[in-house]
Amino acid sequence: MAWRSIYGRTCLSSLSRCRIHSSNLSTNAAEASTSQEKILSPEEQELKDALFRKRKTDWKRRQGGQSFLDNVVINIRAGKGGDGCVAFHREKFKPYGPPSGAKGGRGGDIYIMPTPHLTSLSSVPRRVRGEAGGNGQGTWQNGRNGAPLVIKVPLGTVVRELTGDDPRRAKNEWEAEEETLEGLDKDERRTRWRERRWVHYPQYEDDNVQRLEFKEAEWEFFKAEREIRAARRQREASPITLDLDKLEDTEQPVDAPLGQPRTHQLGHLVASGGIGGYGNSHFLTMTNRSPKFATRGYDGERVTLALELKILADIGLVGMPNAGKSTLLRALTAGRAKSEVASYAFTTLNPVVGVVRVAEDGSFVGGGVEEMVHDETWVEEKRHQELMETGAYAGARTRNQSKQSDEPDVEMFRFTIADNPGLISQASENVGLGHSFLRSMERSLALAYVVDFAGPAPWDEIRVLRDELEKYKPGMSKQARLVIANKADLLGAEGDGEDVDAARLKLQQLQEFVRTELATNGRAIDVIPASAKFSQNLRIIVRAMRSYVEDAQKPVALSLNTVGVHSI
Ligand SMILES: Nc1nc2c(ncn2[C@@H]2O[C@H](COP(=O)(O)OP(=O)(O)OP(=O)(O)O)[C@@H](O)[C@H]2O)c(=O)[nH]1
Numbered sequence: 001m002a003w004r005s006i007y008g009r010t011c012l013s014s015l016s017r018c019r020i021h022s023s024n025l026s027t028n029a030a031e032a033s034t035s036q037e038k039i040l041s042p043e044e045q046e047l048k049d050a051l052f053r054k055r056k057t058d059w060k061r062r063q064g065g066q067s068f069l070d071n072v073v074i075n076i077r078a079g080k081g082g083d084g085c086v087a088f089h090r091e092k093f094k095p096y097g098p099p100s101g102a103k104g105g106r107g108g109d110i111y112i113m114p115t116p117h118l119t120s121l122s123s124v125p126r127r128v129r130g131e132a133g134g135n136g137q138g139t140w141q142n143g144r145n146g147a148p149l150v151i152k153v154p155l156g157t158v159v160r161e162l163t164g165d166d167p168r169r170a171k172n173e174w175e176a177e178e179e180t181l182e183g184l185d186k187d188e189r190r191t192r193w194r195e196r197r198w199v200h201y202p203q204y205e206d207d208n209v210q211r212l213e214f215k216e217a218e219w220e221f222f223k224a225e226r227e228i229r230a231a232r233r234q235r236e237a238s239p240i241t242l243d244l245d246k247l248e249d250t251e252q253p254v255d256a257p258l259g260q261p262r263t264h265q266l267g268h269l270v271a272s273g274g275i276g277g278y279g280n281s282h283f284l285t286m287t288n289r290s291p292k293f294a295t296r297g298y299d300g301e302r303v304t305l306a307l308e309l310k311i312l313a314d315i316g317l318v319g320m321p322n323a324g325k326s327t328l329l330r331a332l333t334a335g336r337a338k339s340e341v342a343s344y345a346f347t348t349l350n351p352v353v354g355v356v357r358v359a360e361d362g363s364f365v366g367g368g369v370e371e372m373v374h375d376e377t378w379v380e381e382k383r384h385q386e387l388m389e390t391g392a393y394a395g396a397r398t399r400n401q402s403k404q405s406d407e408p409d410v411e412m413f414r415f416t417i418a419d420n421p422g423l424i425s426q427a428s429e430n431v432g433l434g435h436s437f438l439r440s441m442e443r444s445l446a447l448a449y450v451v452d453f454a455g456p457a458p459w460d461e462i463r464v465l466r467d468e469l470e471k472y473k474p475g476m477s478k479q480a481r482l483v484i485a486n487k488a489d490l491l492g493a494e495g496d497g498e499d500v501d502a503a504r505l506k507l508q509q510l511q512e513f514v515r516t517e518l519a520t521n522g523r524a525i526d527v528i529p530a531s532a533k534f535s536q537n538l539r540i541i542v543r544a545m546r547s548y549v550e551d552a553q554k555p556v557a558l559s560l561n562t563v564g565v566h567s568i
């Protein structure tokens, strides 16, 4: 403990030194930057911003999509079995009692279970060690079993066991033992092998190994171990793959230690604990009345699992950069989903999920205010800052206070919606941000194309998006149920009849394109003109999205009981 605290103090003091040092640095840097800002002309500033954004997107692209999703590799060791015991019963007037050494307990199993309370894999430990079984004791007392351990992961986690020569895989229990025996000659190997498997009565080891009974027991032990190894190899041939996107609330009986519940919600078994060793009473035979050896417990299974969290949003937004996906997400969630909005391409670098809460009358939280403008984030921040400085917020009501008037009273339904990075032509060849982020949408219940309706040919955008979805995964474009023609406010903005007619014609053209060229699973794709920025037509979008989610959830609810559970 002493060295720990000393170590801690040293670290802290050096840290605080660093902080002082860095704060000096930052003041200098701030001074430098203010002086630089003064010198930069607007064009230069713009160029600097553009370079910064380019660097940001390039960096993201170099990640190869790995940082879009939560990916972790965890190393699991189930508990070791407890050792058997060598003991003899002793009683008054009974100096040579029978062997009374009992069995060791079983090592704790490791389970994995999805839970709705987690949203990321950050809290999942990278190293998991199961509880070891207790050693057996004299007077026939078996060791206690190790308690099972449940690893909790967020709903929507995909679990894969790493096998073969994957460099991230840790050695399994047999390979680990083999490694310790490497380079030893035959006799030494045999001695080590015995040491790991047998417990001897004090000072009887040399005697034991000469005895015929021991040799016979060793041979039996060897045969049993061979079977265990074969079973393990067989298990490894079908690696664990689990798709944990459904909650499980079934209780399973457990072999828990005394004082713990007999049934537990465990989830899926991923590593079994080692079997406990036999006590010397197990080796009692007609010929060997006082066996002076017992076996040790087996190591628990060791597995390496790769966990990947797929963001499970009910609706995924797909669109080219700048189409207004992030603005739409903010508008639908009343600004609660903090997705950045700006007028340059690839503002959004990671998927962002928001929750849309719908009331019985079809209105949604935050959607009651028709005139609400969702502008670019920096513009909004600036506006807020100004209002703050002028004191306009002094009498403002809190969210809860304003709830009664602005928000629907009863939330009847909620669904999640994911804003994604922009998808562009040739994304499959790693242009733009690539298309690996589509993984997070693979399992969305429905996809919605978001296009810039004010652009010259919104149908071309849809064509590109559809092709890229198909290149990522054939058939994925059939998940699309909706086309949102965003920025409709820019058409017919002059208010004269001609403009409005032209906008109507364009909408008809778009609908015609969608009807004739987009493949569906026998369902019509809706086309809804809207303005995310000025919160127009959003209720219709929410109603449509709600119906897709309800449609998709019906068959899921029916097949809940038939979902295959992987057991090992
Ligand atoms: N006039 C108008 N402008 C909009 C509308 N929706 C979004 N915009 C503007 O379009 C620009 C891009 O919006 P974003 O929401 O960042 O677009 P995005 O699709 O998320 O872009 P990326 O994140 O780069 O893929 C911003 O300047 C928005 O203010 C709209 O309905 N009308």
Ligand SMILES: [Mg+2]
Binding pocket: 325, 326, 327, 339, 340, 341, 347, 348, 419, 420, 421
């Ligand atoms: Mg965006």
